[in-house]
Amino acid sequence: MTVARTPDEVRAKxxxxxxxxxxxxxxxxxxxxxxxxxxxxxDSLDVLNFATALSHELEVSVPESDYSELMTLExxxxxxxxx
Amino acid sequence: MLSTVRHQQIxxxxxxxPAPNLANYxxxxxxxxxxxxxxxxxxxxxxxxxxxxxECVDRHAAGPARDRVALRFVRKPGTxxxxxxxxxAEASARFANGxxxxxxxxxxxxxxxxxxxxxxxxxxIGTLKARSVFTTLFSAFGPEPIQSRxxxxxxxxxxxxxxxxxxxxxxxxxxxxxxxHVIVVxxxxxxxxTPGTIDFDEWLSAQSPEFAIAPTDPEEPxxxxxxxxxxxxxxxxxxVHEAAVAHHITGKLALxxxxxxxxxxxxxxxxxxxxxxxxxxxxxxxxxxxxxEAEFETSRWYRLLEEQxxxxxxxxxxxxxxxxRAGAEQAKARDLSRLRFLASVGEPLNPEAVVWSAATFGxxxxxxxxxxxxxxxxxxxxxxxxxxxxSMGKPLPGIEAGIVRRTGDGGVEEILEPxxxxxxxxxxxxxxxxxxxxxxxxxYQESFAAGWYLSGDIARRDRDGYYWFVGxxxxxxxxAGHLIGPFEVESAxxxxxxxxxxxxxxxxxxxxxxxxxxxxxxKPGFESSSELxxxxxxxxxxxxxxxxxxxxxxxxxxxxxxRSGKIMRRLLRARELGLPxxxxxxxxxxx
Numbered sequence: 001m002t003v004a005r006t007p008d009e010v011r012a013k014x015x016x017x018x019x020x021x022x023x024x025x026x027x028x029x030x031x032x033x034x035x036x037x038x039x040x041x042x043d044s045l046d047v048l049n050f051a052t053a054l055s056h057e058l059e060v061s062v063p064e065s066d067y068s069e070l071m072t073l074e075x076x077x078x079x080x081x082x083x
Numbered sequence: 084m085l086s087t088v089r090h091q092q093i094x095x096x097x098x099x100x101p102a103p104n105l106a107n108y109x110x111x112x113x114x115x116x117x118x119x120x121x122x123x124x125x126x127x128x129x130x131x132x133x134x135x136x137x138e139c140v141d142r143h144a145a146g147p148a149r150d151r152v153a154l155r156f157v158r159k160p161g162t163x164x165x166x167x168x169x170x171x172a173e174a175s176a177r178f179a180n181g182x183x184x185x186x187x188x189x190x191x192x193x194x195x196x197x198x199x200x201x202x203x204x205x206x207x208i209g210t211l212k213a214r215s216v217f218t219t220l221f222s223a224f225g226p227e228p229i230q231s232r233x234x235x236x237x238x239x240x241x242x243x244x245x246x247x248x249x250x251x252x253x254x255x256x257x258x259x260x261x262x263x264h265v266i267v268v269x270x271x272x273x274x275x276x277t278p279g280t281i282d283f284d285e286w287l288s289a290q291s292p293e294f295a296i297a298p299t300d301p302e303e304p305x306x307x308x309x310x311x312x313x314x315x316x317x318x319x320x321x322x323v324h325e326a327a328v329a330h331h332i333t334g335k336l337a338l339x340x341x342x343x344x345x346x347x348x349x350x351x352x353x354x355x356x357x358x359x360x361x362x363x364x365x366x367x368x369x370x371x372x373x374x375x376e377a378e379f380e381t382s383r384w385y386r387l388l389e390e391q392x393x394x395x396x397x398x399x400x401x402x403x404x405x406x407x408r409a410g411a412e413q414a415k416a417r418d419l420s421r422l423r424f425l426a427s428v429g430e431p432l433n434p435e436a437v438v439w440s441a442a443t444f445g446x447x448x449x450x451x452x453x454x455x456x457x458x459x460x461x462x463x464x465x466x467x468x469x470x471x472x473x474s475m476g477k478p479l480p481g482i483e484a485g486i487v488r489r490t491g492d493g494g495v496e497e498i499l500e501p502x503x504x505x506x507x508x509x510x511x512x513x514x515x516x517x518x519x520x521x522x523x524x525x526x527y528q529e530s531f532a533a534g535w536y537l538s539g540d541i542a543r544r545d546r547d548g549y550y551w552f553v554g555x556x557x558x559x560x561x562x563a564g565h566l567i568g569p570f571e572v573e574s575a576x577x578x579x580x581x582x583x584x585x586x587x588x589x590x591x592x593x594x595x596x597x598x599x600x601x602x603x604x605x606k607p608g609f610e611s612s613s614e615l616x617x618x619x620x621x622x623x624x625x626x627x628x629x630x631x632x633x634x635x636x637x638x639x640x641x642x643x644x645x646r647s648g649k650i651m652r653r654l655l656r657a658r659e660l661g662l663p664x665x666x667x668x669x670x671x672x673x674x
Contacts, residue, residue, distance in 0.1 A: 023632075024621020037378060038246075043223055043629045044379040044405065045563060045595055064381045064409030 005058075010080050013058060014073065021049040032074040047071075054080070100423055103466035105336045108477065115480030117514060120332040124367065131298035135305055135327045136175065136211035139366035141296070144172035152371045155345075156201055157387060159377045164201060168369075171208060176294035177287045178209025184290065185264050187240055189214035189297070192307060194238040195352075196220045196229060196247055199376045202268045202283055203352060206242045207362050211305055211324075212296050215240075218307040218319075221353025221565075222247060225628030227575055228317070230255045232309045233262065235521060236319055240264045245277055301325035307521060308355045310455035311568030313557040319521030322458045326359075327367055329459040329515035333479060334364030337451055337463040338395055339424045345391055347373040349384075349398040354565060355455045356428055359515070360397055364459075370395075381409040389417040396422060399429035399564040403436045403448060404594050411443040419444060424466055426451060429564025430596040431552040434472035450475050452507075452552065454538060455566075456530065458515025462550050474549040475542075483510040486544050487535055495532045501546040504553050508535035558652040560589035562597045567631055569652060575626045576601055576633075579619055581609040586642045586650040587633060590659060601633040602655055604641050611638035645669040 005013075015027040018040070025040045036042055042050070047067055054070065055062040060083040062070070070076040105111050125142045126133050143149065149169040156164045166174070182193065193210040195218070197203045203219065210217040218236055220229055229251055233241070238261065243252060245267050256262065256279070267280040276282070306322040334340045338360065346365050350356035365372040373391050377383060379402050388396065406414070425440060425448045432450040441447035451463035452475035462484060464476035478484040486505040487495040498505045511531065520527045530537055541553040560567040569587035576585040583606045589597030603619060605611060616636045624632035643651040646669060657664045 020617070022624075023617055024624050041223060041629055043563075044402075045634070046629060047378075047380075048405065048594065064405075065413055068380055068382065 005081075007077060007081060010058070010077050011073065014054070014076055014080070017050060017053045017057060021053055022046055030073055032077075033072050036071050036073070036076075101341045103339050104341070105339070105465050105480075106467050108465060108468050111336070112478075112480045117328065117481055117512075120481065121328045121514075123331055123335075124328060127296060127299060131296075133301040133324050133327065134211060134214070134296045134299040135324050135330075135363060135367075136208045137296055138327050138331065139211075139363055140168055140172045140175060140208050141212075143168040143366075143369050148369050151369065153366060154201070154204055155371060155373050155391070156199075157373065157375045157377075157391075158200075166201065166204075168366075171205070173292040174205045174287070175208035175212055176292050177290035178205050179212035179294045179296075180290040181266075181286055182209065182213045182215060182240065185240065187213065187215055187264070190216065190304065191239045192216045192218060192236050193240040193242070194218045194220060194233060194236065196222055196224075196241060196243040196252065197268065198222050198244070199351060199357075199374050200244070200268065202242060202244075204362060204374070205287075207352070207358070208366075212294055214297060214299055214303060216304045216307050216321075217358075218309070219352045219358060220309075221351055221628075221630055223628045223630040224251075224353070225624065225626045225631070226251050226255050227626040228571065228628065228631055230258055231571070232317055232319070233259055235316060236307055236309070238262050240266065242266045242268070242283065244268045245270045248277055248280065299324055302518070304518070306358065306458075308358065308455045310355075311559055311566045311571065312526075313559055313568065314570050317568060317571065318523065318526065320455050320458075320517040321519040321521055322515060323518055326458045326515035327363060329513055330359050330364040331367040332481075333460040333463075334360065334368045336479060337460040337465065338364070338397060338426055339466045340365065340368040340370050340395065342369055344370040344394045344423075345373060345421075346370050346395040347375070347387070347391070347393045347397070349375070349379070349396075349402060350429075350564070355458070356397075356399075356564075359459055379405060381406060381413060385413050385417045385419075388419050388422065392421045394421050395424045395426075397426045397428070398448075400427055400432045400436060401429065401563040401595050403427060403432065403440065407436060407439050408594070411439070414443045422446065425449060426463075428453065428460070430561045431473070431475065437470060437472035447472075452476070452540075452550065454540075456517045456536070456538075457509065457513070458517060459513075461509060461513070471545075471549050474545075474551050476550065477548050478550075482513060484508070484544075484550065485510075485535065486542060487537070489532070489537075493532060495535055495537070497535075502543050504541055504543045506556055507538045507540045507542040507550065509538065510534065511536050558588070560587070560597050560599055562589060562592075562599055563595040563630075565630055567599055572599060572601065572623065572627065572631060572633055573650070575623050576603060576619060578626070579622050581605050581615060582619070584642050584650065586652055586655050588652050588656040588659065590635065590656075598635060599631070599633040600635040600637070600659070602637050602639050602642055604639050644671045646671050 069079045152165045153168045153171045154166045265280040268283040305324045309317045348361040352358045427448045449464035451460045453460045486498045487508045488505045572587040573585040583604045586602045590600045592598040643654045
């Protein structure tokens, strides 16, 4: 059972999680197609923390094999909405 | 039925496994001499000394291995670029000529700040050819670690990328008056020209592809690696060309390199493993190295292992534990039958990971131990030796290790009984031993006592001679395979106007071994809040970069200090973990 949500709600939630898991991240103005790892200087621990928080807070199951699907704002939003 | 067929197909494809180079540990130890190991290298023609670049590249380029692939780069999008030994010889010759054209010569320091891109590897070999000293900085460092290391290392040349230059170097360049030349690798997303810099491709293509290495004293400095201590600035460990003797032979004995291997060292050259075993050892041994530009990602890694036919794989416990989290299914869906030898370094490999890898890959990870200062692997689990899961193994042939205790008068005594904890120490004299801490002879001297190099790691030796890591003897933090100095992190936090004092420790983490945690007390007029906590973490991350910055932060009224004013990190850690607080006789009252 997943919570109903709009693309805007999902985008806002992703931005919020990014700000918490990547302290100091400038999420505003990010190119939705750009790789978050490059733009926000995320290392593999950051990716793990981000994916774990995303999966808890948006109630989606994200297997490790799908982490690469989360690495742009656009694809991450689509991934969450598809679940 | 189907599974039987599949099994048979895999069996059929399984290559014949060569016998381990180190077939009998005791016999190899007894027979070994460093002089014999040195004879595996060629030396410069005409007896003109020893140069790492010649052993890595030129001697292969001049022989039957010239068209063998030396480096196979997998770029971020997955495209592959190969470079043979002959091509690497030529490109690195251009780099060396380029340095000469800039007036950069022997003993001068060339830095790189880049991801795992071809330019970094050319720069490494080219710099060594020119008898300049090569240093590579981890690209995930923030501007402060970059600036402090370049200042301490008196960088004259920097090779970097356009985006790293813009993000991390342009803003500190005025603070680096000795940095004369910045050579920038263009990237498609950056403007073609970066003011005040030299374009890497243009500069390189203007140079001659021929370069004869000048006579090189084996004791000449070749590599400068930075590491962290408990107090003060980072330490610059200096290594010499002679170190290649140890890189080469440990590649052969501890990583079991054979001529046809496809070898993947996942470490970044910004850390010593990525240079000693990501550049030098595989090249001197003439094996093909895989270099993946991208960061860790489970599915990508398994795909590369399979598609690139990796035979020897050297990685780190944090990555192995991330693979364990993802489950064995992804590994089992791949044909990894060519994998022959798996090794791990960075922090102790937990026994569960050894057992898991044996079940998942059909062969276990072999943990080994060494440090920036030791330059190469000194203690290891070998292909031919039974693994005791959780142990770092036994000393390499040619290495005498011991467990010692400091006696308080500057001396040490060796502990000979088994299973007693003490400091892990090594008898000096192996070729890749560091020769100095740059500009800090006192600190160098303090690393030795009574004929031992003192590692700062606490360990024990069991009755069969296997060594077991216990912990650090100081406040240095081990996180995701990297050593982090608490002082560097505390200094960055202290720059924030709200911070009165900061104490930084490592707290246990199931994946990274330790995470950096900061304790902060605030100046009058500032209130603790989750917003301020996030602001401070962001502030530190911007300066230090993700590899060094704290990931957790707690506020405290005051931090425990000694009467002489030093923050007692040991006590912060004991309180955080609910451990006994130990000797508090030096604690300032009221803390």
